[in-house]
Amino acid sequence: MTDERPLVIMSDETLLDEILRLAAAVGCEVERAPDLVSAGRSWARAPLVLIDEEVIEGAVELPLRRDVLMVTKGTPTPSTWERAFAAGVRQVLSLPDAESALIGALADIAEGPIVPGGCVIGVIGGRGGAGASVFAAALGLAAGEDGALLVDCDPLGGGLDLLLGAESTDGARWPSLQLDGGRISMKALRDALPEHAHPRGRLPFVSCDRDGDGPTADALASVVDAGRRAGKVVVCDLPRHVDARTRPIVARADLIVVVMPAELRACASVRRVVKGLFDRADRAKLVVRGPAPCDLAPEDAAVAARVPLLTSMAPERHLDRHIENGEFAPRPRGPLITAARTVLAELRASTHLTEAAA
Template sequence: MTDAELVDEVLHAAAVVGCEVERVADVTALRGRWHGAAAVVLDEGAVVECAAGGFPRRTGVHVVGTGPPGESVWRRALELGAEQVLELPADQERLRAVLADAAEGGPVGEGRVLAVLGARGGAGASVLVVAVGQAVMSAGGHALLVDCDPLGGGLDLTLGAERQEGLRWPTLRLTGGRVPAAALRSALPGRSGGRGGLTVLSCGRTGPGPEPDAVVAVVEAGRRAGGTVVCDVPRQLTGAACVALDRADLAVLVVPADVKACMAAKTVVEQASARGVRLKAVVRGPAPGGLTASQVVEATGVPLLTTMRPERRLARALDNGHFPGTTRGPLARAARKVVAALHEH
């Protein structure tokens, strides 16, 4: 790049997202770095020189300018494989996103987002969230559990990670923008197993819950990193709950097999339907009155994803701060079915 104003814009964007950049002196010096750089940012003059110099196509090429490029520049940019042309300073946010991806090593892939709600209080939504996270971890993936329920007592408590060091929503002080996934993982409590792992961003026992923009930033960071983001969504759809639900590839409603839960589920279904969200049901036993899964589905109007028999000794384990780590049992099987359904969407 030769334009001083454009150089300043790029350096500023890089400083904001923590991306180290190298400015090469000329196109000759660029040739040796053309294939190895995570991203290449060129001004219009450099585009013309690179195309004339026979540079091969590559991904991660971005062109910056102070206005729309001419037709000849566009044609040469396409020859180099340029992904976009950014007009600065108007496109500063897009430039920051490009450089943030480069700093993180580029996006790993498109992750998946799951939202889990309970039909009523105590339905077991938080328990299923953690079980899904453990199923992803056991399969060698990475799960990011996002607590969107400030009145739920803290998802880290369900996981048994309440004593672990790391940030929670009240101390994260995140208002939005772009969050590096690697930095987020290192700042949060969690656990690892084999090749996989999970981290949890929990609400606190006191303090405010997450703001909608902050939830968007965290969810999108997890998605960009190629992981599985699992959101614990409250029944009362707050702003933070809504943005999590809107971004979900799959939304699951945990319905205990009793009449009160079926009646309560209708309100949740109506709220979700108003946002264009289609829910799938996980029907949880026991059924004190003998309700079957098909009767629950008929009463709630929510298609069945799977059923789940009672998990023995679950309540005692949770009270003792130990989430069951087994890959066997009704809870683990239901979690694997949810993960499979999520990847089918």
């Protein structure tokens, strides 16, 4: 979070209270001044200035600076627009209609500049029991210290906290994480979430619970967007059937990993799963998990599934037993983490190429 504070010059107490409420909601501290004279040097120093109509009453123009927003109650009159722009105001925001725009401007100050490198990866099972949740958790660990955010998008998956052995760890799960689709900072989110401690750092995660509702589409979007803005690798454990709740997350995904066992029946299932990704099917790549009961090669499985092969992996010895005992700690050089690192390298390469093209 940045130490810079927006300057608020308001004489309308009702409007001031509303702005302070919105600022508090996104964790943004503000500096207040009753009038332009009292603001002093803060006028030029503040990263953003919010004023009401009385500030420009009788003023020919305001001292020259960028990022001055006028906030009004209700729709501004034509004369208000005229005086605002003549005085050098960049934008007029009328509440409550422009509340989201004002929240965004305040959140930008609270969070600081967008951190580069943020990306979204979806993980989906090619068939039931393919190991998608395990692979999603491994991606979170492989991303390194403070590098990832793990998001449970499947309310029927039993909860990622159980997989991580963190069901007793304090922190909000989806039923108690009250989000309505508005913007949330990564700092505020991390303060609320449980974390899984591992040798390379701490992995914040959002888990479904055994009771209560799963996430809404708006809540998922808020969490994923917060992680991406903060430069995190946001790993989303997706249900096999993409619906209205998870479709916005699939749309945000830079890469969709389809995990499948090396089985012929799984190849047929993968084709149906990928078809359900609609216009994001071209972002799907395959991770094939051994062992193969009939010696089906990963390359042949990819051809049969009609999905490009990203990597394959041998089984991780004793992993199932460790998970049942409440311990998720894949070997640092084992097949699971090695495959996860290969996927992350592909993700970073693809997002780098996309940014370069843009």
